[in-house]
Amino acid sequence: MALPPAVELRRRNRAALLEQLHRHGPQTRAELTEALGLNRSTIGALATDLADSGHLQETTGQSTGSAGRPSTLVACVPQSITVSAVEIRADRLRFALVGLGGEVLERSETALEEGADAMTAVAGLTRGTAAAAVAAMPGLVDEGTVAHSTELGWVDRRVAADLEAATGREWKVVDTATAAAVGEWARGDAREARKLLYLHGGRGLTAGLVIEGRAQRGGSIQLGHIVVEPGGRECECGLRGCLEAEMEVRAYAEDIERTTLAAGMGDGAARDWLRRSGEDLGRALGAVVTATGPDEILFGGWLRELYLSTAAPVRSALAETTLPHLRSKLRLRTPVLGDEGALIGAAETGFEAVFDRMR
Structure with missing residues (x-):
């Protein structure tokens, strides 16, 4: 059933505001007004609504040295939305729980012995109620399936389904190179x-x-x-x-x-x-x-x-x-992010899906 136009517009504007702050960091209401092309009253109402729901907080920014009070900044509350990001390699597994705004809340890494079940290892690391879960791994990946991976020795493996069976939740799967590209674009200098x-x-x-x-x-x-x-x-x-x-x-x-x-x-x-x-x-x-x-x-x-x-x-x-x-x-x-790019990009891919669902 379609939502009333006013409700749908408000949903889209909420998602746009959260995404703007997630991508670009804390901003003043005036900066948000200019960036999103919305009027001040709309930004004010959205910011208040999202603060009440625990997604945003207002903080005092640093003074510029000129007369007057420092600007009030609108910022994300990292714990309000989290994404589980995993990078699977032949010999190791890396995990990060990333919060709204890009803050890494948890991080761990474990070695994978030859013949070890990577899916079981992922399940051991990714407990909790993250809004999305994304796994990055080397190879040719399409719609949750690793068609071919030299490094992992997998051919036509339905990794998303295997991860869901191991963890009880839905997963998005991307290849390592694509995840790193997303990371460099979102958090690097590309x-x-x-x-x-x-x-x-x-x-x-x-x-x-x-x-x-x-x-x-x-x-x-x-x-x-x-x-x-x-x-x-x-x-x-x-x-x-x-x-x-x-x-x-x-x-x-x-x-x-x-x-x-x-x-x-x-x-x-x-x-x-x-x-x-x-x-x-x-x-x-x-x-x-x-x-x-x-x-x-x-x-x-x-x-x-x-x-x-x-x-x-x-x-x-x-x-x-x-x-x-x-x-x-x-x-x-x-790249500027080095080995961190794939894990960061996996998290950003998850947040992209979260914002898309919110619209």
Whole structure:
């Protein structure tokens, strides 16, 4: 049954106000009026209503040194809405309970022994009544299913259903690279990018595309299984010449620091290995850039170290395989959130779902 227009509008405005404060931090009522395009009386009524419901609080801001009282700021109450965020890797599980406004209220990490049930481990960490629960994991993810994950060894695993069975609650599942992209856009310094492509190097290579900070269906990309050398080395997936096989990704995942250090000290074999890997990565990126047209590419996981050591061959190979108008606007760099990006992005994906439900 449809809500009366006035009630629906109020719901939308409440959600917009909460989202504005969650994304941008405490603000004055005047700043909220300008940001949301609502009049002062509407903002005042919404702020009072949300304060009464325990979602917002008003605090005194710092004085600017000029005459008059410091401004009164409207701020989120972190405990009023929480999201459970989990990052699953082959050897460990990371958890954070994140409150409204982005404050981390709880955090923990546990090792996963070989053969351990990740779902049971998640259930042991995520007790409580969070408004949403999101799990990030490496691989090709679509609608709650991990179609393929080199790192986890999963093929067509219905992870959302498995997590629901283990915990008794609904879960959203995203790939690690997409989650990290959301995190960098929301809490890092990538907000200027309309289309942001994040590359993640773990025991496999994945990529995630977000548009204006939102994950897209089809934005989870198996970067490691783009063929860069037809008829080349046999890959674990059954193809030949995949990026993961040509780069010998497992060796990099374990020894990237040693390899880059050796190259920096003049080891010719290490330099050649890095150069060839940079060229292969650039060629694979050419296909992805042509298909998706991003504004910015971030190199995360151990790909950060590889890119810092091989930026020239990566860029050269990318230029050879990409249309000029696509690469002319493209920025390539490393992320600012580091290893925290995926967990932060998983939480932000959960809050996005919460705000959508509120509208």
